Amino acid sequence: xxxxxxKINRVIQTxxxxxxxxxxxxxxxxxxxxxxxxxxxxxxxxxxxHTGSGKSTLIQHLNGLLKPTDGYVIINGRDIWSKKxxxxxxxxxxxxxxxxxxxxxxxxxxxxxxxxxxxNMGLSQEEIEQRVLDAACAMGxxxxxxxxxxxDLSGGEKRRVALAGVISMRPTVLILDEPAAxxxxxxxxxxxxxxxxxxxxxxxxxxxxxxxxxxxxxxxDKVLVMENGxxxxxxxxxxxxxxxHNLEKIGLDLPQTTKIAMRLKEKGLDLGDGLYxxxxxxxxxxxxxxxx
Amino acid sequence: MNIIEVKNxxxxxxHFDDEGNxxxxxxxxxxxxxxxxxxxxxxxxxHNGSGKSTLAKHLNGILKPTKGGVCVNKMDVNDETLIYDIRQTVGMVFQxxxxxxxxxxxxxxxxxxxxxxxxxxxxxxLRIDKAxxxxxxxxxxxxxxHRLSGGQKQRVAIAGVIAMEPECLVLDEIxxxxxxxxxxxxxxxVEKLNREKGITVILITHYMEEAVNSDRVLVMDKxxxxxxxxxxxxxxxxxxxxxxxxxxxxxxxxxxxxxxSGLKVKNDVINEEECVEExxxxxxxxxxxN
Numbered sequence: 001x002x003x004x005x006x007k008i009n010r011v012i013q014t015x016x017x018x019x020x021x022x023x024x025x026x027x028x029x030x031x032x033x034x035x036x037x038x039x040x041x042x043x044x045x046x047x048x049x050h051t052g053s054g055k056s057t058l059i060q061h062l063n064g065l066l067k068p069t070d071g072y073v074i075i076n077g078r079d080i081w082s083k084k085x086x087x088x089x090x091x092x093x094x095x096x097x098x099x100x101x102x103x104x105x106x107x108x109x110x111x112x113x114x115x116x117x118x119x120n121m122g123l124s125q126e127e128i129e130q131r132v133l134d135a136a137c138a139m140g141x142x143x144x145x146x147x148x149x150x151x152d153l154s155g156g157e158k159r160r161v162a163l164a165g166v167i168s169m170r171p172t173v174l175i176l177d178e179p180a181a182x183x184x185x186x187x188x189x190x191x192x193x194x195x196x197x198x199x200x201x202x203x204x205x206x207x208x209x210x211x212x213x214x215x216x217x218x219x220x221d222k223v224l225v226m227e228n229g230x231x232x233x234x235x236x237x238x239x240x241x242x243x244x245h246n247l248e249k250i251g252l253d254l255p256q257t258t259k260i261a262m263r264l265k266e267k268g269l270d271l272g273d274g275l276y277x278x279x280x281x282x283x284x285x286x287x288x289x290x291x292x
Numbered sequence: 293m294n295i296i297e298v299k300n301x302x303x304x305x306x307h308f309d310d311e312g313n314x315x316x317x318x319x320x321x322x323x324x325x326x327x328x329x330x331x332x333x334x335x336x337x338x339h340n341g342s343g344k345s346t347l348a349k350h351l352n353g354i355l356k357p358t359k360g361g362v363c364v365n366k367m368d369v370n371d372e373t374l375i376y377d378i379r380q381t382v383g384m385v386f387q388x389x390x391x392x393x394x395x396x397x398x399x400x401x402x403x404x405x406x407x408x409x410x411x412x413x414x415x416x417x418l419r420i421d422k423a424x425x426x427x428x429x430x431x432x433x434x435x436x437x438h439r440l441s442g443g444q445k446q447r448v449a450i451a452g453v454i455a456m457e458p459e460c461l462v463l464d465e466i467x468x469x470x471x472x473x474x475x476x477x478x479x480x481x482v483e484k485l486n487r488e489k490g491i492t493v494i495l496i497t498h499y500m501e502e503a504v505n506s507d508r509v510l511v512m513d514k515x516x517x518x519x520x521x522x523x524x525x526x527x528x529x530x531x532x533x534x535x536x537x538x539x540x541x542x543x544x545x546x547x548x549x550x551x552x553s554g555l556k557v558k559n560d561v562i563n564e565e566e567c568v569e570e571x572x573x574x575x576x577x578x579x580x581x582n
Contacts, residue, residue: 051441051471099469155340182387182468184339184498186537211471214542253472256501256542256564263568269575278542282549285571289578291553 011173011205012062013038016071019057023069031057033229034071039207041172044199046216046237047209048252049226055209058226059175062207063094076172092121095171099178102150102158110136110153110161111146117169135168138198140190156187160194167198174199175207180215192219213255217241217276225252242273257281295381295460295492296328296351300360303346320346322515324360328494330459333486335503335523336496338512339537344496347512348462351494352382365459380409383453387465389445390438392452398440399424399433402451409456423455426489427481443474447481454485460492461485467499475499500527500541504562511536524560543567550574 019032032054039045049055060066061073064080064087073080080090098104107113114135118128136146139160145153150161159179167174179195180188196219199206210216216223216237223240225232227250233240240247244258254262254276261275271284286292303321308314321343328334338344349355350362353369364381367374386392395401402420411419424430427447432440437448446466453461463482467475479502485491495502503509509526511519513536519526527533530540530548540548543561547570551557555574561567 050473051443182465184537185539186339213472251473257546260543260546260564260567260571263564264571267568267572269572278545278549282546282553285550285574286553286555289575290580291555291578 009041010038010074011041011076012207013074014061014071015074017058017061017068017073018070019054019061019066020069021057031229032061035229035231036071037224037231037234039173039205041205042203043222044196044206044220045208046220046223047207047226048211048213048216048223049232050251053226054229055226056177057229059096059177059207059209062173062175063096064090065096092117092169093171094173094175095166095169097163097166097174097176097179099181101162101166101179102155105150105158105162105165108149109147110141110150113150113161114146114164114168117165121169131168131170132164135164138167138201139164139194154187156183156190159183159187159191163191163195167204171204173205173207175209177209178211179208180210180212188215195219211253213253213276217255225250237276238274241276244273293330294327295330295365296326296494297363297366298324298326298347298350298360299362300325301347301350301357301362302359303350303355304358305346318515319358320515321350324515324517326510326517328460328492330492331486331490332508333483333493333506334495334508334510335506336494336510336512337498337500337503337526337538342512342536343515344512345464346515348384348464348494348496351460351462352379352384354384380456381458382460382462383456383458384462384464385446385449385453385466387468389442389449389469392449393437393445396436397433398429398435398437398448401437401448402433402455405452405456419455419457420451423451426454426485427451428477441474442470443477446470446474446478450478450481454491458491460494462494462496464496465498466495467497467502475502500539504541511538523562527562528559 015036017032017035020028020030022028047055061068067081075090075094078085105113107116111132114132115128118131141160141164150158180191192215208220220237222236224234232250241258244254244262247254257278258276261271261281264271271288275281275284301321301324302319304317304319306314307317336344350357353375356370362369364378367378369378393401394404399420402423403416406416406419424433427450429444429447429451432444437445467478482493486493497503504523506523509521509523510517527540527544530544533540541562543564547557547561558570561570
């Protein structure tokens with residue numbers, strides 16, 4: 001089994017996790033290849049990588065939707081596929097929100113939709129109600145919406161209802177696959193800032209898949225980079241962007257500000273490393289020309 | 293010559309209550325006037341619900357105007373007898389590739405529309421091979437579409453439309469579900485179709501960087517076109533854009549911040565090269581003089 005001592009703060013740990021699709025057929029392909037990493041309680045992790053790099057396959061292992069072909073997944077200190085573990089409990093501990101989560105709304109009212117998870121946990125009516133209200137509040141869902149049909153809401157609002165439906169189960173880990181995809185800039189900001197606020201207030205561990213490097217640098221502490229099913233790197237934001245060219249090499253899109261800082265450096269104007277937000281770059285530039 | 297002419301177009305979605313009575317709802321489009329010349333690359337920006345997609349759906353007769361009119365190559369979209377000609381002229385691609393793919397192999401999918409045009413098999417073969425090569429999916433022609441990546445699937449959808457040889461493409465957030473690589477593939481494909489084949493492109497997007505290289509940018513808000521100009525004219529108006537819930541490209545934002553700090557900054561910087569150049573110019577300009 002897993003080597004060494006499992007630290008109590010370690011919420012997620014994978015050990016040589018491998019997943020092969022269509023095993024034993026001519027179409028066999030390795031989607032995740034020998035992945036070992038761990039996540040501490042309360043961290044906000046960004047996951048990036050191309051489509052097809054194995055991100056989605058990876059996260060589906062973390063709440064037991066997929067079973068590893070090889071290796072282990074350890075959640076809160078327990079090997080989730082050992083006979084002693086009830087996989088259903090793992091799914092309450094690790095909340096997974098898929099892309100376009102609003103497609104999963106189905107109840108008549110917003111309240112019922114958010115209550116669906118807690119209801120399945122067999123909680124008391126009182127407890128369910130409390131959880132729905134808390135989750136709704138965390139996602140900025142107005143109480144007046146609760147009696148309405150979720151299908152009358154806008155795209156961004158529906159997305160937040162779907163998120164509330166997962167956090168109402170009070171998972172210890174929240175995994176989000178592109179929670180802001182397809183929303184307009186305003187909707188993006190609202191959804192992501194609600195998630196970030198909830199992360200700060202509840203201390204929940206968050207794993208966020210995003211193609212938007214700008215979103216990742218804004219919210220995440222660490223970045224897990226996947227490439228061809230393998231772990232390319234897993235470092236803090238500052239570290240990752242101190243060697244930005246590595247990301248460029250594997251074809252990932254850098255924040256535009258980082259690209260500008262790199263170009264300026266080539267032209268002899270070195271403003272330093274790790275410039276990945278507009279305000280940071282502006283500040284550094286003003287300092288350089290003596291205007292601060 | 294204009295390929296699209298929109299005159300005083302208004303549109304309201306119709307809702308019915310439980311008894312079947314019509315409920316009046318706020319108009320989704322209000323008095324739109326718009327001419328698009330042949331070969332232009334037009335980006336349409338606006339937050340969700342601003343009317344972008346409703347406008348797009350009028351351009352090939354999926355929706356019919358409540359008031360006003362739309363003409364495609366002088367053909368009126370209200371004229372039912374012209375609807376097939378109109379749809380052959382203006383092809384649409386939508387956000388979700390999975391909703392647009394019907395066949396079990398890539399080439400069959402691309403062949404779907406030309407088959408429905410009643411073309412000779414030989415001509416169909418020619419057209420779909422050309423279309424698949426243009427968007428760079430020829431090598432996947434015998435693959436099952438659901439096995440492809442999002443960007444590849446979306447290129448299949450585009451190939452299916454250009455196999456009809458349309459003069460105009462209306463692209464409704466076609467990169468929204470794609471990763472940066474997929475987005476680049478699609479944008480390169482679309483820009484190539486515009487440049488090399490002269491196809492008119494109307495691109496609805498939330499990504500400001502996709503609008504930066506266009507000929508013309510339209511900004512929509514509450515069912516109206518509130519801004520219409522070149523990317524430089526539009527993106528220099530940072531405050532107005534923010535007021536209607538839109539972002540500006542990071543480079544423009546940077547210039548805006550610097551200008552707020554009192555620097556004399558050019559306000560029409562919209563891409564990286566211009567930004568780097570401007571920053572270097574500013575460094576020279578504010579060099580300590582001693």
